[in-house]
Amino acid sequence: AAGVIQSPRHLIKEKRETATLKCYPIPRHDTVYWYQQGPGQDPQFLISFYEKMQSDKGSIPDRFSAQQFSDYHSELNMSSLELGDSALYFCASSSGPLQYFGPGTRLTVL
Amino acid sequence: AQSVTQPDIHITVSEGASLELRCNYSYGATPYLFWYVQSPGQGLQLLLKYFSGDTLVQGIKGFEAEFKRSQSSFNLRKPSVHWSDAAEYFCAVGAGNSGGYQKVTFGTGTKLQVIP
Numbered sequence: 001a002a003g004v005i006q007s008p009r010h011l012i013k014e015k016r017e018t019a020t021l022k023c024y025p026i027p028r029h030d031t032v033y034w035y036q037q038g039p040g041q042d043p044q045f046l047i048s049f050y051e052k053m054q055s056d057k058g059s060i061p062d063r064f065s066a067q068q069f070s071d072y073h074s075e076l077n078m079s080s081l082e083l084g085d086s087a088l089y090f091c092a093s094s095s096g097p098l099q100y101f102g103p104g105t106r107l108t109v110l
Numbered sequence: 111a112q113s114v115t116q117p118d119i120h121i122t123v124s125e126g127a128s129l130e131l132r133c134n135y136s137y138g139a140t141p142y143l144f145w146y147v148q149s150p151g152q153g154l155q156l157l158l159k160y161f162s163g164d165t166l167v168q169g170i171k172g173f174e175a176e177f178k179r180s181q182s183s184f185n186l187r188k189p190s191v192h193w194s195d196a197a198e199y200f201c202a203v204g205a206g207n208s209g210g211y212q213k214v215t216f217g218t219g220t221k222l223q224v225i226p
Contacts, residue, residue: 042216
């Protein structure tokens, strides 16, 4: 069965650089969610999209933005990267109550 | 807003012993409840979920959990732990709305160590 695809799987950036994370949901899933998991932390909800519209916003910094495109894939754009942005970023998709998580993108900011 | 409490940060059990990981949630309506497992540096794997119906739910890898509304709990159990069960376990609660959207809030996790 198709799963959620995230790219890249690993990303290394310098401080103040920009990063773009991509998420490809399971086909026919209409909702995409982004979560951030810092080292030793639990995943924290960042933002979600339902039918290409932002549906909720969590603890997402103003330096981050995201969108969902017409093909339902989503991109998380992160600017002016800080050391504290180093984390595992998960995307999840759903068509109902159950979210299916992708493998995550590990972002390291040096 | 929903919240999840996992009171045990670390648990150590002997291989073959039984396991119970505690989870308490706070949510105004009937929640969607989940248990996920995460190995170091890996993604989140769903062990089991509760949406409605039978309050005892069976999951993968021999895990089960029981939803107790009166106690706002959703404890995870396994009768006999294997060394490969060593990982971090997250309890999570989901909130729904009429648009089908659901935000998942995770507990802080319980790290399970299995000793021979």
